Amino acid sequence: METFVQLVVNGLGKGAVFALLALGFVVIFKATEVVNFAHGSLVLFGGYLVVATRETLGWAGAVVVGIVGAGLLALLVERLLLSRSKLADPFSLALLTIGVDVIITEEIVRRLGVSLPFIGDAWDAQPIQAGGVTLFRTHLVALVVATVLITLFFIAFRYSNWGIAMRAQAENKEAAALVGIRSARVTATAWLVAGLLAGVAVLFIATQDFSGAGLSRGTHSIALAAFPAAILGGLDSTAGAIVGGIVVGLVDALSTHYVSFAFSKSAVFLVMLLVLVIRPSGLFGTRETTRV
Amino acid sequence: MLTVRNLRVRYGRSVAALHGLDLDVPDDGVLAVLGSNGAGKSTLLRTLSGTLRMHRGEVVEGEVRYGDRRIDRLDPAAIVGLGIVGVPEGRQIFARMSVDENLRAGGIGARSAAERAEAKQRVHELFPVLAERAGQRAGLLSGGEQQMLAIGRALMSSPRLLLLDEPSLGLAPKIVERIAATIREIHAQGTAVVLVEQNAVMALAVADTAVVLEVGSVALAGSAAELAGSEEVQRLYLGGHAESDADAEREAQQAREQRAGMRGLSRWSG
Numbered sequence: 001m002e003t004f005v006q007l008v009v010n011g012l013g014k015g016a017v018f019a020l021l022a023l024g025f026v027v028i029f030k031a032t033e034v035v036n037f038a039h040g041s042l043v044l045f046g047g048y049l050v051v052a053t054r055e056t057l058g059w060a061g062a063v064v065v066g067i068v069g070a071g072l073l074a075l076l077v078e079r080l081l082l083s084r085s086k087l088a089d090p091f092s093l094a095l096l097t098i099g100v101d102v103i104i105t106e107e108i109v110r111r112l113g114v115s116l117p118f119i120g121d122a123w124d125a126q127p128i129q130a131g132g133v134t135l136f137r138t139h140l141v142a143l144v145v146a147t148v149l150i151t152l153f154f155i156a157f158r159y160s161n162w163g164i165a166m167r168a169q170a171e172n173k174e175a176a177a178l179v180g181i182r183s184a185r186v187t188a189t190a191w192l193v194a195g196l197l198a199g200v201a202v203l204f205i206a207t208q209d210f211s212g213a214g215l216s217r218g219t220h221s222i223a224l225a226a227f228p229a230a231i232l233g234g235l236d237s238t239a240g241a242i243v244g245g246i247v248v249g250l251v252d253a254l255s256t257h258y259v260s261f262a263f264s265k266s267a268v269f270l271v272m273l274l275v276l277v278i279r280p281s282g283l284f285g286t287r288e289t290t291r292v
Numbered sequence: 293m294l295t296v297r298n299l300r301v302r303y304g305r306s307v308a309a310l311h312g313l314d315l316d317v318p319d320d321g322v323l324a325v326l327g328s329n330g331a332g333k334s335t336l337l338r339t340l341s342g343t344l345r346m347h348r349g350e351v352v353e354g355e356v357r358y359g360d361r362r363i364d365r366l367d368p369a370a371i372v373g374l375g376i377v378g379v380p381e382g383r384q385i386f387a388r389m390s391v392d393e394n395l396r397a398g399g400i401g402a403r404s405a406a407e408r409a410e411a412k413q414r415v416h417e418l419f420p421v422l423a424e425r426a427g428q429r430a431g432l433l434s435g436g437e438q439q440m441l442a443i444g445r446a447l448m449s450s451p452r453l454l455l456l457d458e459p460s461l462g463l464a465p466k467i468v469e470r471i472a473a474t475i476r477e478i479h480a481q482g483t484a485v486v487l488v489e490q491n492a493v494m495a496l497a498v499a500d501t502a503v504v505l506e507v508g509s510v511a512l513a514g515s516a517a518e519l520a521g522s523e524e525v526q527r528l529y530l531g532g533h534a535e536s537d538a539d540a541e542r543e544a545q546q547a548r549e550q551r552a553g554m555r556g557l558s559r560w561s562g
Contacts, residue, residue, distance in 0.1 A: 161400055168386050168397040175384040177343055180372030180401020180449055286388070 006133045007253050013139020014210065015249020016146030020201045021226030022233060022241035022248075023153065024194030029235050030170040031190035033090040038077060038097040039198060039227075040220040041104035046070030046199030047206050047215040048108045050119045059121045066119075067199035073104075074195025078188055109217050116214035120207035127209075138209035149200065150242060153193070157238060162189060170236070198223070225252065228272035234285025243283060247271065293319055294340070294376070294453060298354035299364075301335050301344065301508075309335040309349065311508040317453065322475065322485040324499035324516060326492050326529055331505040333488045334381060337455050340486070341378035342368040358453075372401040375452035381461065381488075383442040387431030391422055394430050394441055398448030407450055414481070415444040418474060436467035443474065453484045460491040472498045492529035496520040504529075 021039060028036045050059075050066035057065060077100055082093055118124055123137040157163035169176040169186045177183060205222050206215040213219070229248040233240025248268050255267035275283060294317035301310040310332045317323050327333050338344045339356060342363070356364040358374055366374075386394050395415060399408040416423040419440040425433065430441055439459055446454060456475070460468040468491065475498050479485050489495035495516075496502060502519045504512040512519060519525045 161396070164389075164393055164396050165400055167389055167393075171386045171388055172384050174343055174346055175380055175386065176397070177346065177368035178341055178372075178378045178380055178384075179398045179445060180369045180377070181397065182367075182369045 002132045003257070006135065007257050008250065009133075009135055010139045011250035011253030012246060013136065013142045013204075013249070014252055015246035016139075016143045017201050017204045017210070017245075018226045018229045018248045019150065019242045019245025020146050020197045021223055022229040022245045023150065023238060024197040025226060025230040026233070026235060026238055026241040027166075027190045028194045029230075030238070031166060031187045032078075032082065032093070034082065034093045034097065035090070035235070036097050036194070037094060038101040038104065039194070040223040041101045041108070042070050042074050042195050042198040043202045043205065043223040044105055044108045044215070044220050045073050046195075047119055047202040047219060048111070050203070051112075051117045051215060054119075063203060066202070067196055070199030070202070071192045071196035074191040074198070075188060078191035083184060083187065105217070105220055112215060116216045118207055118214045120203055120209070124207040124209055136209035138204055138207045142204040142210075145200065145204075149197065154238070162186075166190065201226075225268055228268050232272045232275040232282055234282030236286060237282065237284035240282055240284030293317065293359065295357045296336075296340075296354070297357075299336075299339065299351065299356065300353035301332075301339055301349055302352050303347065303349045309508055310339070312354065313505075313509050315503060315510060317484065317486055318501070319452070319484055321500040322479050322487055322498055324492075324495035324502035325486060325488045325505060326490075326495060326502060326519075326525070327505035327511075328490075328528075330507070332508040333505055334457060335508075336505070337378055337457050337486070337488055339364060340371075340376060340455055342366055342371045343378070369401065372449055372451075373403075375450075376455065377401070377446040377449055377451035377453075378455040379442045379446045379457060379459065381457040383435075383438045385430045385433075385438050385441050385445065387429070389430055390427050391430050391433070391441060392426040394445050395422065395448050398445030401449040403449075408448065411448045411450045415447050418447070418477060419444050436463050436470065439463060439467070439471060440474070443471075443478075447478070447483075451483055453486065454478060455486045455488075457488045458490060459487070460489060460494050468494055492525065496525075496530075 021043070025036060025039060028034060046066040046069060049069040050062045053065045054062040081096060081100065085093065120138055123141045126137045128135045128137055128140065157166065165176070165181045165186050168181055169183055173183065201223070202219065204210055206213070206219050211218060211222055225248055226245065229244035230241050231244070232247060233242070233244025251267050251271050252264050256264040259267070279285070296313055296315040299310050299313040300308065302308050313332065313336065325333050325336065335344070335349065338347060338349060339351060344350065351364050355362055358376065361374065363371055363374065386397060389397070395412060399411065402408040402411060421437055422441060422444050425437070430438065433441060443456070443459065459471050459475070463471065472494050475485055475487065487495050487499060496519060499516040502514065502516045503510045504519065504525060512522065512524065520530070
């Protein structure tokens, strides 16, 4: 029983991190209909900035630089590459993001060389013992941070002008343009927000607690698990991203323990396929059903 | 005054939609734009509101000016900023958002918060149902209510010129009358209107001036009364689906009567 509680809490912690990433995917997809395959490289970039600036700025300063840097890189990708090809269809733009992903990832991996730095200094490898249960501090902090950020996001998404503009544009681009919503601004902020969230997520991924590996190509592939999270939640549903993230986190934690680490990687995708067989547009996806 | 001069618009490389269209939209008044499918009515509105590019259309010649500003190269948000707001064909409300959120979205282009609050009050006065159903999902409104919401949403940025694309489409005659009366009311409150319609009876009853588009340019222009009286408009748009001349004459007669009735209604409610 203790083991199970431990697994669930740790699974939720992982899930919170995947939820942050999946939310970024979904926000970008809603604003632009582009599936951003470069998300993993945004994660790596944020982490790399932390590593590169930690010695001069201290950890906290480096974390700020990393988060902001990941946000700005996302913004840059959108402004420089995607916004210039407005009429290109979302599929070619998705392929473009793959190119961006390869370039950024390979460059960072090259720069890291053989070092695999851990970057969660403030919480990593400081387990908490509570009534016979061992909990990773990283997962608990991730859970709290993600809950706060996701709550803030939903408040803004629901009540702010930015949220209204974002949802209006996601639903009907032409009608949104006709009432004076600036599509370029909505799109740019969507990328910025997604990048910031990726910058936060990496602080929990490149830790001993989460992955047992420092910042590396492995960080990138872990971040990719946010992709099935977003898909099984429904690519156009923000709430779905959260649920999807948590499902992926739990499946990952439980299958690692009860089956094997190797199986956990495919278990996540198996669950995604299972969900898609039953609900082709994801648990909360609406795109296909409302366009009648 | 909005002026369109020698406007040529093309979709893709070869499909020409407007060929040298000239048009004046007065600052005060309701202008009806009539014409059959493919005459270029929607293309004209897309050009005026800057959404042509979203349909892969392009202005290849001529220009559109609003006052002394050239607007045919502006983006839609800038055009809204100048006070020209469009209501698209088929309403295109944000169905998954609440009625109130739809109005808020409409107010994003407004110049100030005070203007927005004032506009909202005005919209609620014009369409009390939008206040009653503020929290409801817009997709659950009836067709007529959705049209009211689409118009209300456009009014949220207090436009000086409102572009309506087929507001009567798919609505019951009673609701069409209601929409017609509302258009007069919006005009009476100081907003000029361009009304694109297939329903010529309704459009000519509401409008002060009218033009008929045919294959991409203006074929007829004049006051609404003149056009309603012209034989060609009667035949083509007021009774054009008749099987024989006798039917056409009878339908035209009915149309004249209906038009007279609607004039009365708009006077009564305004």
